[in-house]
Amino acid sequence: xxxxxxxxxxxxxxxxxxxxxxxxxxxxxxxxxxxxxxxxxxxxxxxxxxxxxxxxxxxxxxxxxxxxxxxxxxxxxxxxxxxxxxxxxxxxxxxxxxxxxxxxxxxxxxxxxxxxxxxxxxxxxxxxxxxxxxxxxxxxxxxxxxxxxxxxxxxxxxxxxxxxxxxxxxxxxxxxxxxxxxxxxxxxxxxxxxxxxxxxxxxxxxxxxxxxxxxxxxxxxxxxxxxxxxxxxxxxxxxxxxxxxxxxxxxxxxxxxxxxxxxxxxxxxxxxxxxxxxxxxxxxxxxxxxxxxxxxxxxxxxxxxxxxxxxxxxxxxxxxxxxxxxxxxxxxxxxxxxxxxxxxxxxxxxxxxxxxxxxxxxxxx
Ligand SMILES: NC(=O)c1ccc[n+]([C@@H]2O[C@H](COP(=O)([O-])OP(=O)(O)OC[C@H]3O[C@@H](n4cnc5c(N)ncnc54)[C@H](O)[C@@H]3O)[C@@H](O)[C@H]2O)c1
Ligand SMILES: [Zn+2]
Numbered sequence: 001x002x003x004x005x006x007x008x009x010x011x012x013x014x015x016x017x018x019x020x021x022x023x024x025x026x027x028x029x030x031x032x033x034x035x036x037x038x039x040x041x042x043x044x045x046x047x048x049x050x051x052x053x054x055x056x057x058x059x060x061x062x063x064x065x066x067x068x069x070x071x072x073x074x075x076x077x078x079x080x081x082x083x084x085x086x087x088x089x090x091x092x093x094x095x096x097x098x099x100x101x102x103x104x105x106x107x108x109x110x111x112x113x114x115x116x117x118x119x120x121x122x123x124x125x126x127x128x129x130x131x132x133x134x135x136x137x138x139x140x141x142x143x144x145x146x147x148x149x150x151x152x153x154x155x156x157x158x159x160x161x162x163x164x165x166x167x168x169x170x171x172x173x174x175x176x177x178x179x180x181x182x183x184x185x186x187x188x189x190x191x192x193x194x195x196x197x198x199x200x201x202x203x204x205x206x207x208x209x210x211x212x213x214x215x216x217x218x219x220x221x222x223x224x225x226x227x228x229x230x231x232x233x234x235x236x237x238x239x240x241x242x243x244x245x246x247x248x249x250x251x252x253x254x255x256x257x258x259x260x261x262x263x264x265x266x267x268x269x270x271x272x273x274x275x276x277x278x279x280x281x282x283x284x285x286x287x288x289x290x291x292x293x294x295x296x297x298x299x300x301x302x303x304x305x306x307x308x309x310x311x312x313x314x315x316x317x318x319x320x321x322x323x324x325x326x327x328x329x330x331x332x333x334x335x336x337x338x339x340x341x342x343x344x345x346x347x348x349x350x351x352x353x354x355x356x357x358x359x360x361x362x363x364x365x
Contacts, residue, residue, distance in 0.1 A: 002216075004223040008142060008230045010162045011237055017142060017166040017230075019223050021215065024105075024130060024169040025055045028063030031101065031128065034164055037064035039096055043087060043114035044105040045074040048132050051175050056105055056130065068094035072113065076262065079113045079148050081157060087117045091125075101126040101164070107133035107180075108140035112155070115146030119161035129166040133176055134184025135268060137168045138191075138225035143233040154262070160238060168226075170218050182303055183268025185210060186249070188221055189303075190275065191228035193296055194248045197341025199224045200299070207302055245343045248335040249275030252358065255320040260309060269306045276300055277357045282336035284353060285346065292340050308362050317358045318351065 003020035018030070031037075040060065044053055049071055060067050070090045072078040091102075102125055104114035111129055118127035131141035147158025173181060188210070192200030202224070203210070209217040229246065236242040253274030257265055265273075279296050282288035288296075321332055331347035332354065338344050348354065 002219070004219060006223065006226050006230060008162070008226075009234050010144065012162070013164070015162060015164050015166065017168065017226055019168040019170065019219055019226075021171045021219075022169060023167045024052055024172065025059050027056050027103070027128075027130065027167060028059035028061070028065060030165060030167060031060070031065070031103075032063050035099065035101055035126065039066045039068070039094060039100045040103055041087070041091055041094060041096055041100065042067050042069045042103045042105060043072065043110055043117070044069065045072050045078065045107070045110050047074045048106040048110070048172075052132065052169075052172050053105065056103075060103075068096075072110065074109070076109055076149070079109050081148055081150075083113055084117050084120075084148055087114070088121055091117070091121050096121070096125065098122045098125055101128050103128045103130060104141075105130040105132065106136070107131070108136045111136050111140050112145070112147050112158070115144075115161055115163070116148050116158060119146050119159050124161065127161065127163040129163040131166065131168060132172045134173055134181050134222075135187055137170070137173070137222050138184065139187045139229065141166050141168070142226050142229050144237065168222060170215065170222060173213060173218070180266065181213070182211070183266040183272075185303060186268040186272040186275065188225050189299060190246075190248055190271070191225050192299075193275070193279075193337050193340065194245050194335065194343035195228045195232060195341060196224065197339075199228065200340050204295075204299060207299065211303075241345075244333075244345055245335050248337070248343055249273075249278055251321065251332065251334050252277050252317070252354075254322070255317050256308075256312075258320040259312060259316040264309050265306060272300065272303055273305055273361055276305065277361060278334055278336060280357055280360075281334060281348065281353070282338070282346075285336070285348070287336045287338045287344065287346065289339075292337070295340065296337065305361075307364065312362060314355050314358050314362060317362075318355055321354070 102118040129141040144162035147155040150156040249271040253270035283293040
């Protein structure tokens with residue numbers, strides 16, 4: 001059977017990320033390689049659980065696990081402290097102890113929320129990730145960031161808490177909506193641009209197969225994405241500096257999401273636009289040569305960019321850009337590609353230039 005394995009090193013321990021069709025049906029046996037069967041909490045959302053909950057529970061039960069399931073409503077609004085509190089209650093009610101793993105079956109929302117609970121219940125219990133959206137499979141399930149939202153800021157209450165195991169079953173992506181899937185591919189392309197030139201070349205040849213969910217290329221793209229993320233995170237697990245290159249496309253992307261109250265764009269859709277504009281910025285500021293910028297633009301353009309809502313203005317977007325808090329300066333920090341497969345952090349003080357780029361997007365140029 002075709003399986004790929006990636007080992008991710010962290011400060012505390014190494015963990016395996018496995019990629020392969022039908023892996024979810026073997027959750028129980030993989031868990032057994034790490035923990036003696038006992039009690040476990042399976043966290044999922046209603047959409048995901050109705051599609052693949054049964055096979056996970058069956059495989060766990062077959063190995064002797066006592067599974068308590070907690071379902072949350074699908075969507076970002078479940079990722080709150082009150083959502084976490086409900087899960088703590090379930091942890092107590094179902095008699096979890098410090099060795100009982102929490103299993104996250106779902107997209108980034110479930111992963112971040114269940115991960116936050118695992119990091120904090122009884123100070124920490126083991127975490128296992130079963131990511132089911134493309135974004136979760138290529139990004140949020142690896143690297144250890146877990147968080148819930150606060151009314152005053154997204155992902156503001158959280159920590160770094162790596163999982164003990166990640167099982168990725170690309171087959172589950174078949175039921176993901178095409179819109180969610182396309183948005184996830186933006187994060188896949190990101191790795192090629194900022195960190196992995198060979199993967200960029202591969203994407204130039206294979207993006208259409210990836211968009212068509214062709215099994216071989218899909219598994220390869222997930223594996224390449226995770227290897228890339230793992231290399232970055234292993235160098236800078238606690239995001240002192242280098243890990244911030246993963247925020248390529250996110251400065252403007254996040255501002256677009258915030259300016260539309262996180263209701264209009266999917267995260268990946270906003271990041272795609274942010275990447276387009278960051279490439280233009282890199283070229284204007286002479287970080288990137290014309291030919292490389294053209295190639296990146298050509299690849300990015302193969303995923304359709306979402307048009308802005310009619311009432312979005314340059315001022316609204318600029319108002320949501322975050323300043324460089326570390327330097328306590330007025331500069332904005334952008335991640336800019338300096339060649340294909342490499343990026344740098346660049347302080348940018350020219351607000352007019354950024355406003356001009358946002359305007360070009362709003363006008364549809
Ligand atoms: N921790 C990190 O490093 C990190 C990185 C990036 C994003 N995130 C977080 O991830 C979240 C976004 O993740 P997301 O895009 O996966 O959103 P999500 O978890 O809300 O999933 C998107 C939608 O797809 C559905 N879904 C998921 N898998 C499915 C499947 N296989 N079949 C059918 N439907 C399915 C979900 O029910 C949901 O409705 C945000 O909260 C973001 O902050 C975290
Ligand atoms: Zn992102």
